[in-house]
Amino acid sequence: MSLFIGIDSGTQSTKAVVLDLEQRKTLARAQAPHALIEGLPAGHMEQHPRDWTQALDTVIAAVVSKIGSRRAKQVRGIGISGQQHGLVVLDAAGEPIRPAKLWCDTSTAKECALLTAKLGGAKAVLRKTGVPFLPGYTAPKLLWLKRNEPANFRRLFAKGALGKVLLPHDYLNFYLTGRAFMEYGDASGTALMDVRRRQWSRAAIDAIDPRLAEVLPPLSRSDEIVGTLLPQIARRYGLPADTIVSAGGGDNMMGAIGTGNVRAGVVTASFGTSGTIYAYAQKPVVDPEGEIAAFCDSTDGWLPLLCTMNVTTATEAVRGLFGQDHAAFNDAVASLPAGADGLVFLPYLAGERTPNVPNGTGALLGLTTHTLSAAHLARAAMEGVTLGMNYGLRRLAKLGVDAKEIRVTGGGARSSAWRQIMADVFGARVVPMVEDEGAALGGAIQAAWALQRQTDPKAKISALTDALVAVDEARACKPDKHRHALYSQLQAVQDKLSLNLRDLFTLQEANRARSK
Numbered sequence: 036m037s038l039f040i041g042i043d044s045g046t047q048s049t050k051a052v053v054l055d056l057e058q059r060k061t062l063a064r065a066q067a068p069h070a071l072i073e074g075l076p077a078g079h080m081e082q083h084p085r086d087w088t089q090a091l092d093t094v095i096a097a098v099v100s101k102i103g104s105r106r107a108k109q110v111r112g113i114g115i116s117g118q119q120h121g122l123v124v125l126d127a128a129g130e131p132i133r134p135a136k137l138w139c140d141t142s143t144a145k146e147c148a149l150l151t152a153k154l155g156g157a158k159a160v161l162r163k164t165g166v167p168f169l170p171g172y173t174a175p176k177l178l179w180l181k182r183n184e185p186a187n188f189r190r191l192f193a194k195g196a197l198g199k200v201l202l203p204h205d206y207l208n209f210y211l212t213g214r215a216f217m218e219y220g221d222a223s224g225t226a227l228m229d230v231r232r233r234q235w236s237r238a239a240i241d242a243i244d245p246r247l248a249e250v251l252p253p254l255s256r257s258d259e260i261v262g263t264l265l266p267q268i269a270r271r272y273g274l275p276a277d278t279i280v281s282a283g284g285g286d287n288m289m290g291a292i293g294t295g296n297v298r299a300g301v302v303t304a305s306f307g308t309s310g311t312i313y314a315y316a317q318k319p320v321v322d323p324e325g326e327i328a329a330f331c332d333s334t335d336g337w338l339p340l341l342c343t344m345n346v347t348t349a350t351e352a353v354r355g356l357f358g359q360d361h362a363a364f365n366d367a368v369a370s371l372p373a374g375a376d377g378l379v380f381l382p383y384l385a386g387e388r389t390p391n392v393p394n395g396t397g398a399l400l401g402l403t404t405h406t407l408s409a410a411h412l413a414r415a416a417m418e419g420v421t422l423g424m425n426y427g428l429r430r431l432a433k434l435g436v437d438a439k440e441i442r443v444t445g446g447g448a449r450s451s452a453w454r455q456i457m458a459d460v461f462g463a464r465v466v467p468m469v470e471d472e473g474a475a476l477g478g479a480i481q482a483a484w485a486l487q488r489q490t491d492p493k494a495k496i497s498a499l500t501d502a503l504v505a506v507d508e509a510r511a512c513k514p515d516k517h518r519h520a521l522y523s524q525l526q527a528v529q530d531k532l533s534l535n536l537r538d539l540f541t542l543q544e545a546n547r548a549r550s551k
C-alpha cells in the first residue's frame with residue numbers, strides 16, 4: 036500500500052490531503068490558518084516563514100492522527116505546493132533574515148521600473164527572460180531589500196557563510212529535508228529565470244546584484260526528489276525515515292496537476308486569495324503584451340497563466356462587513372438577479388496585477404438607496420472579481436487558449452452561486468473537481484510520480500492524473516446566453532472604469548504618501 040501526502044501552503048492557510056494510490060481516493064484532510072503580519076504600511080504584505088512551518092506541522096500531525104499510526108507507516112512521499120513568488124531570505128544558518136514579502140505585496144513598483152530600464156525596456160525584458168518585472172514577482176523584492184534594508188541584504192553574503200534565496204514552497208522543502216533547490220515551475224515566477232531556456236537569467240540577476248548567482252539555489256526538473264525527511268522530522272511526524280519529498284511547485288503549477296491540467300486542451304481557474312486561469316502548453320507561451328505570465332509548470336512543460344490579486348480578498352472583505360457565514364453570503368448572492376441591479380464593483384482592494392495597476396483601489400458604481408444593501412454588495416463583489424478574471428481570460432483566448440469548459444478549484448469554487456456566475460461571465464461550462472483542494476492533491480500526485488520515475492524514468496504524470504483526478508459533473512454549471520450577454524456589457528463598464536480611474540489612482544497614491 037502506498038500513501039502520499041499533498042500539502043498546499045496557500046496565502047490564508049495550509050491544507051493537507053492523504054492520497055491512497057491503490058484505492059484512488061483521499062483518506063484524510065486537514066487545514067491550519069496563517070495570517071498576514073498586521074500594521075505594515077499600505078502595499079506591504081508579509082508573513083513569517085515560521086508560521087508556515089507551524090501550520091505544516093499542525094496539518095501533518097492532524098492527517099497522521101486521522102489515518103492512524105499503522106497506515107502512517109505506508110506513507111511513501113510528500114509533495115509541497117506553495118503560494119508563488121514570495122521572497123524568503125535565509126542566513127548561513129538557514130534562519131529567515133526577515134519575514135517573507137508575498138506575491139500580493141505591491142511596494143516594489145519603483146524597483147520594477149528600475150529593473151525594466153536596466154534590461155533595456157519592457158520588450159527587451161520579454162526577449163531576455165519571457166517574464167516582465169511586476170511587483171508581485173520575486174526579482175523586484177530582492178532589489179527592494181537591497182535599496183531599503185541594505186544590512187539585511189548584506190547578510191545573504193556574509194564572508195565564507197553564504198545565505199539562500201528561496202520561494203515559500205522551497206523553504207518548506209528545506210525545512211523537511213535540509214536541502215535547497217528550485218524546480219522550474221515556481222522558479223519561473225521569480226522573473227530571474229529565462230523561461231524559454233529554463234536557466235537563471237544572467238541579465239536579470241546582474242541588474243540586481245551579480246552576487247545573487249551564489250545564493251540562488253540550483254534549478255531542477257520537476258520529477259526530481261529533494262531528499263528524504265530529516266530523521267528528527269520523520270520521528271516527530273511518525274512517518275517512515277525513507278519518506279521522500281518531491282520537488283513540489285507553485286500552487287498554480289500544483290493546482291494544474293491536481294485538476295488534470297497536464298496536457299493541452301484543459302483549462303483551470305483557481306478561486307483562492309488570488310484568481311488564476313491557466314492551461315498546460317508544450318512550448319513557452321510569451322505574451323507580447325506581458326499580461327499573461329509565461330510560467331513553466333511543475334511537470335516540465337509550460338503554464339501560460341493570468342493572475343488577478345483580488346478574489347476572495349474582496350468577497351471575504353464584504354462578507355466580514357456583515358458578519359455572514361458562507362451559506363448566508365451565498366444565499367444573499369443567489370437572491371439577486373445577474374448584474375446586481377446595476378451595482379458594479381471594481382475589486383482592486385489590494386492593488387491589481389492584471390491589468391497592471393499596483394496603486395489601484397476599489398470602486399463602486401451604481402449605488403442607489405436600493406443597491407446599498409448587504410446582498411447587492413455581496414453579488415457585486417462576486418461578479419466584480421469574476422469579471423476581473425475574465426479580463427485575462429480574453430487575453431488568454433487571443434494567445435490561443437480555447438476555454439469552452441473550465442475546471443475550477445480553490446475555496447471560492449465551493450460556492451454554487453459563484454460557479455453559476457463564473458459560467459455566465461466566462462461563457463463556458465464550469466466544472467468543479469471531486470477533490471476541491473486541487474493544489475494539495477497535485478502535491479500528492481507529483482510525489483507519487485517522482486517516486487515512480489526512480490524505477491521507470493518514462494513514467495507519465497498523465498497516467499496518474501487520468502487515474503486519480505475526477506471532475507464532479509453533478510455540480511457543473513452551464514452558461515446562460517442572456518446572462519452572458521449582460522455580463523459582456525458589464526465587462527465593458529468595468530474595463531472603462533478601470534482605465535478611466537488610472538490618473539485618480541496616482542493622485543490618491545500621492546495623497547496617501549503625504550498623509551503618512
Ligand SMILES: Nc1ncnc2c1ncn2[C@@H]1O[C@H](COP(=O)(O)OP(=O)(O)O)[C@@H](O)[C@H]1O
Nearest residue numbers: 045046047048307308347361445446447449450
Ligand atoms: N463556500 C464558499 N464560498 C465563498 N468563499 C469560500 C467558500 N469556502 C471557502 N471560501 C473562501 O476561500 C478562501 C480560501 O481559498 P483557498 O483556495 O484555500 O485560498 P489560499 O490558497 O489563497 O489560502 C477563503 O477566503 C475562504 O473564505
Ligand SMILES: O=C(CO)[C@@H](O)[C@H](O)COP(=O)(O)O
Nearest residue numbers: 046118119138307308309342
Ligand atoms: O501570484 C500568484 C500567481 O502568479 C498567486 O496565485 C499566488 O500563487 C497565491 O495563490 P493563492 O494563495 O491565491 O492560491
